[in-house]
Amino acid sequence: MGLDVRVPLGVMFAIMGALLAGYGIAGDQSIYTRSLGINVNAIWGGVMIGFAAVLLVLASRHARAARGGGRG
Amino acid sequence: MTLTWLDWLLMLVYFVFVLGVGLALKKRTTTSAAFLQAGRAIPAWVCGLAFISANLGAQEIIGMAASGAKYGISTSHFYWIGAIPAMVFLGIFMMPFYYGSRARSVPEYLRLRFDEKTRAFNAFSFALMTVFSSGISMYAMAKLLQILHIFDRPFAALGLPPEYIFHVCIVSSALVVLAYVLLGGLSSAIYNEVLQFFLIVAGFLPLVYLGLRDAGGWAGIVATVPPSLTHAWRGFGSASTSPMGVEAFGLTMGLGFVLSFGYWCTDFLVVQRAMAADSMAAARRTPLIAAFPKMLFPFLVVLPGLIALSAHPIDQGQVGQVGQAGQVARAGGVAAGVIPYKVDATTNQIVLDGNGRPQRDYDLTVPTLLLRYFPTGMLGLGLTALLASFMSGMAGNVTAFNTVWTYDIYQAYLRPKASDAHYLWIGRMATVFGIAASVVTAYVAAQFNNIMDVLQLVFAFVNAPLLATFLLGMFWKRTTGHGAFSGLVAGTLAAALHHGLTLPVGALTGVKGGWLGQVASYPSEMAQNFWTAIDAWTVCFIVTIVVSLMTRPRDEGELAGLVYSLTDKPRDAALPWHRRPVVLGIIVLAATAALNLVFF
Numbered sequence: 001m002g003l004d005v006r007v008p009l010g011v012m013f014a015i016m017g018a019l020l021a022g023y024g025i026a027g028d029q030s031i032y033t034r035s036l037g038i039n040v041n042a043i044w045g046g047v048m049i050g051f052a053a054v055l056l057v058l059a060s061r062h063a064r065a066a067r068g069g070g071r072g
Numbered sequence: 073m074t075l076t077w078l079d080w081l082l083m084l085v086y087f088v089f090v091l092g093v094g095l096a097l098k099k100r101t102t103t104s105a106a107f108l109q110a111g112r113a114i115p116a117w118v119c120g121l122a123f124i125s126a127n128l129g130a131q132e133i134i135g136m137a138a139s140g141a142k143y144g145i146s147t148s149h150f151y152w153i154g155a156i157p158a159m160v161f162l163g164i165f166m167m168p169f170y171y172g173s174r175a176r177s178v179p180e181y182l183r184l185r186f187d188e189k190t191r192a193f194n195a196f197s198f199a200l201m202t203v204f205s206s207g208i209s210m211y212a213m214a215k216l217l218q219i220l221h222i223f224d225r226p227f228a229a230l231g232l233p234p235e236y237i238f239h240v241c242i243v244s245s246a247l248v249v250l251a252y253v254l255l256g257g258l259s260s261a262i263y264n265e266v267l268q269f270f271l272i273v274a275g276f277l278p279l280v281y282l283g284l285r286d287a288g289g290w291a292g293i294v295a296t297v298p299p300s301l302t303h304a305w306r307g308f309g310s311a312s313t314s315p316m317g318v319e320a321f322g323l324t325m326g327l328g329f330v331l332s333f334g335y336w337c338t339d340f341l342v343v344q345r346a347m348a349a350d351s352m353a354a355a356r357r358t359p360l361i362a363a364f365p366k367m368l369f370p371f372l373v374v375l376p377g378l379i380a381l382s383a384h385p386i387d388q389g390q391v392g393q394v395g396q397a398g399q400v401a402r403a404g405g406v407a408a409g410v411i412p413y414k415v416d417a418t419t420n421q422i423v424l425d426g427n428g429r430p431q432r433d434y435d436l437t438v439p440t441l442l443l444r445y446f447p448t449g450m451l452g453l454g455l456t457a458l459l460a461s462f463m464s465g466m467a468g469n470v471t472a473f474n475t476v477w478t479y480d481i482y483q484a485y486l487r488p489k490a491s492d493a494h495y496l497w498i499g500r501m502a503t504v505f506g507i508a509a510s511v512v513t514a515y516v517a518a519q520f521n522n523i524m525d526v527l528q529l530v531f532a533f534v535n536a537p538l539l540a541t542f543l544l545g546m547f548w549k550r551t552t553g554h555g556a557f558s559g560l561v562a563g564t565l566a567a568a569l570h571h572g573l574t575l576p577v578g579a580l581t582g583v584k585g586g587w588l589g590q591v592a593s594y595p596s597e598m599a600q601n602f603w604t605a606i607d608a609w610t611v612c613f614i615v616t617i618v619v620s621l622m623t624r625p626r627d628e629g630e631l632a633g634l635v636y637s638l639t640d641k642p643r644d645a646a647l648p649w650h651r652r653p654v655v656l657g658i659i660v661l662a663a664t665a666a667l668n669l670v671f672f
Contacts, residue, residue: 003263008092009270027449041450
């Protein structure tokens with residue numbers, strides 16, 4: 001198919017997750033009253049980074065398998 | 073309201089990746105097949121997510137939450153009855169014809185099965201419908217961004233009047249979609265739809281969690297809102313007690329059969345995603361893979377409507393942040409959760425219904441919740457998810473339009489024997505034209521209130537009769553081209569006639585119906601739409617059969633691969649169980665039935 005969509009998806013989620021998590025950890029903590037006291041930026045940013053990691057690992061394995069198949 | 077640098081940065085990241093995907097695919101898009109059909113080289117799971125994402129436009133995110141607040145959990149019928157069975161039917165029974173016939177589009181299948189005039193009728197009506205749908209998406213986004221007032225400060229800094237926000241939003245969204253579709257064609261649209269799918273889930277899942285937690289879970293919502301809103305089937309015994317104004321038969325036949333199967337099984341916008349798959353097996357799995365997340369989408373897009381009814385403003389100023397609508401709503405009191413009243417943009421007065429009661433602006437349900445629960449950061453992600461949904465809806469329509477225009481109108485009737493490079497160029501020009509036409513129709517769409525009702529009306533006119541044509545064409549070999557064409561014309565006219573002679577209670581004569589004189593009224597616009605669809609389908613079905621019996625059928629040898637009884641059935645026995653369409657179909661239907669029981 002040429003482009004493995006997991007790569008741009010994973011990188012995009014990693015960047016967005018890092019921005020959210022970074023702001024959640026280092027930014028103003030008083031803004032979370034509206035989110036019921038939950039630091040939703042830090043938590044959801046972390047979840048997005050984790051999801052991105054899974055996608056990139058899967059894409060990497062797929063690429064290795066494809067290269068192996070190509071040599072075989 | 074004011075967004076911070078973080079919110080803007082998150083939106084920027086999204087735009088960079090959307091355009092980057094288009095750029096990455098540009099060098100592979102060198103033929104008309106690559107541009108318009110994605111080279112038929114995309115894996116099933118990608119096609120499956122694109123399949124639902126192309127449908128997940130503004131009308132879904134905004135319209136479903138709006139309907140969730142108006143009609144409650146019974147709005148889930150648009151998924152559990154109005155999508156899943158049709159998607160299963162498409163995957164198991166219809167994809168073998170679409171994919172196996174090697175037709176490049178749905179209208180082209182109609183030419184192979186019937187004749188040129190049937191293809192032409194479908195191609196032109198479909199082209200109009202895609203432009204209209206795309207225009208609605210654009211309008212919804214521009215209206216929303218205008219009401220949210222997030223561009224007020226930048227516009228004021230540039231010395232531009234605030235009414236320009238609407239126009240700039242329409243033009244800029246059109247340019248972004250135009251750029252990535254022009255660069256990578258259908259592949260670019262499909263890959264971006266996968267990005268958009270995950271972004272929409274990422275943006276709205278935390279919103280539902282926070283809203284539910286604040287409401288005290290599902291039990292808290294049940295305790296707050298009227299019981300009719302928390303039961304999927306309560307009151308559907310008759311139209312007078314049903315929250316949608318339609319009884320179970322009208323719902324099942326109108327939405328569950330005619331509109332649902334008419335859309336999911338014959339609309340090239342979604343079928344095109346499955347036809348881009350890399351094999352017949354992948355094409356058949358595409359709608360079935362899509363059905364699993366689709367089945368759960370009510371929790372993402374309908375539930376926010378109920379949450380908004382149960383939520384309390386965080387402070388007196390919270391709703392006011394939505395803008396003028398919110399400020400007036402605050403002055404008038406917020407009785408139903410955080411959903412603001414509808415305000416006339418010119419007079420700044422609350423809009424009243426036919427009974428003199430103030431109307432709520434249900435289309436503001438989702439943005440109001442975003443403001444209620446999301447701090448800066450997540451607010452940017454939520455708004456980016458909204459933008460993603462608008463763009464996926466627009467791109468879905470535009471890529472379907474450019475294919476039908478190029479193959480089924482231009483190549484078929486204007487210039488049949490040009491080079492492939494010429495058709496590639498025409499496909500790109502059709503993209504430009506389709507988006508320009510969408511911009512025009514966005515302003516037409518501005519006259520309507522509930523976006524979902526409008527779309528159902530359009531589908532009733534175009535898709536409802538088409539379903540009868542396809543069912544007869546695929547499963548009755550005696551159906552003729554003359555029969556199909558006559559049925560389609562009669563069915564569409566029947567839809568127009570029904571709409572012109574009926575009117576929902578409280579609506580004004582005109583675009584809502586009654587323009588030929590009112591002989592009947594319906595409790596709701598939705599009921600009118602469902603019955604318009606049922607009438608159109610029935611007329612098309614009967615006229616097609618009658619005319620087919622009066623005209624000469626085609627030789628059976630010409631219909632191999634196009635009609636069920638004359639086509640080799642796909643053999644799935646060699647596939648592992650989790651790849652067999654029938655097994656996947658049974659699982660998703662059983663799970664959907666279980667959801668209906670849980671929320672009965």
